[in-house]
Amino acid sequence: TMFAGQPLDPSFPIVHSVSNVIAAVVFGHRFTIENKNFHQVIENNDYIVKFGSSVSEMLYDIFPWLMNHLPGPHQKVFYCHEFLRSFARNEIRNHRENGPPDELQDFIDFYLAQIDKSKDDPTSTFDEDNMVQAIFDLFLAGTETTTTTLRWTVLDMVAHPDVQEKVQKELDAVLGPSQLICYEDRKKLPYTNAVIHEIQRYNSVVAVGVPRECIRGTVLQGFPIEKGTIIIPNLTSALLDPEQWETPRQFNPNHFLDKDGNFVNKDAFLPFSAGHRMCLGELLARTELFLFFSNLMRAFTFKLPEGVKEINTEAITWITLQPHPYKICAVPR
Numbered sequence: 451t452m453f454a455g456q457p458l459d460p461s462f463p464i465v466h467s468v469s470n471v472i473a474a475v476v477f478g479h480r481f482t483i484e485n486k487n488f489h490q491v492i493e494n495n496d497y498i499v500k501f502g503s504s505v506s507e508m509l510y511d512i513f514p515w516l517m518n519h520l521p522g523p524h525q526k527v528f529y530c531h532e533f534l535r536s537f538a539r540n541e542i543r544n545h546r547e548n549g550p551p552d553e554l555q556d557f558i559d560f561y562l563a564q565i566d567k568s569k570d571d572p573t574s575t576f577d578e579d580n581m582v583q584a585i586f587d588l589f590l591a592g593t594e595t596t597t598t599t600l601r602w603t604v605l606d607m608v609a610h611p612d613v614q615e616k617v618q619k620e621l622d623a624v625l626g627p628s629q630l631i632c633y634e635d636r637k638k639l640p641y642t643n644a645v646i647h648e649i650q651r652y653n654s655v656v657a658v659g660v661p662r663e664c665i666r667g668t669v670l671q672g673f674p675i676e677k678g679t680i681i682i683p684n685l686t687s688a689l690l691d692p693e694q695w696e697t698p699r700q701f702n703p704n705h706f707l708d709k710d711g712n713f714v715n716k717d718a719f720l721p722f723s724a725g726h727r728m729c730l731g732e733l734l735a736r737t738e739l740f741l742f743f744s745n746l747m748r749a750f751t752f753k754l755p756e757g758v759k760e761i762n763t764e765a766i767t768w769i770t771l772q773p774h775p776y777k778i779c780a781v782p783r
């Protein structure tokens with residue numbers, strides 16, 4: 451309400467909310483918007499992600515010895531890692547001091563219980579260092595991706611006011627004005643659900659998946675693949691495949707609707723990749739996207755600021771495909 455109707459860049463409120471979801475899952479509590487320490491968690495996490503696709507990173511990978519002696523962003527990135535690790539260690543310490551709760555609630559509770567259970571097993575990998583690394587991975591994998599998708603979501607609604615209006619009409623018709631929305635409700639909201647899928651397809655936020663190594667030789671669509679081959683899946687090639695989508699390069703929620711307006715999923719919808727190592731957070735991410743989107747659409751209409759005629763919808767290529775920074779107005783409905 452502080453910004454009601456005024457031009458704003460929604461990036462910070464979005465990344466703050468999304469990071470708080472991971473915090474709730476991992477630490478069992480959230481941080482207020484004023485908490486400076488949590489701001490630093492967000493900033494350091496962001497720095498690591500941006501560093502991950504920079505020229506300095508490439509130079510560091512090729513000449514680590516040389517780069518260690520030179521100043522530059524690679525020096526700061528070590529500090530960022532250490533900050534996030536010590537933040538996690540601090541939360542673990544608090545959990546240990548409070549002792550195990552009657553009912554295990556968050557990731558740290560479960561991990562501590564697992565360390566305890568496997569303490570007589572010499573082959574166990576459950577220890578505090580691995581827990582810190584796992585927490586770090588959850589923050590890194592879970593915030594940037596979801597945040598970027600939501601930043602595109604707002605931009606796409608500004609660029610397609612007709613779609614935005616249809617979503618709002620559907621929400622108004624199906625849900626009560628103060629009804630708590632839950633993930634299950636997507637089944638009653640085929641258009642809204644189709645729009646979220648189209649946002650993920652069209653913007654292809656994770657353009658290429660994580661490199662994976664083949665553990666044995668195989669043949670894929672007639673191509674022999676040797677053991678040890680590194681595979682980098684090109685997810686965009688599926689999400690924009692002209693043989694799979696009617697209008698691959700156009701924003702078109704009908705990609706996920708049949709002629710009667712029912713939601714239909716598509717095999718080529720692979721924003722979370724596929725196979726054994728596909729996104730571990732898919733369900734959490736889908737739940738977040740649905741709940742954030744439907745609640746935002748019910749409360750606000752997103753518009754261009756007065757006098758602004760156009761908005762840049764080109765992507766910047768980092769580890770993820772990012773929108774350019776923008777300002778919009780969130781007009782309360």
Ligand code: HEM
Pocket residue numbers: 587588591592593595596599655656658659660661662721722723724725726727728729730731732734735
């Ligand atoms: C819109 C949001 C998201 C997108 C588009 C996305 C996409 C992806 C993709 C493409 C991969 C690589 C899969 C592969 O190599 O085959 C991945 C891996 C992963 N994601 Fe997500 N992700 C999202 C949200 C999340 C969230 C919220 C979490 C945290 C709970 C998360 C945790 C992970 C983890 C831990 C991995 C590594 C899995 C492994 O190595 O087995 N992701 N994600």
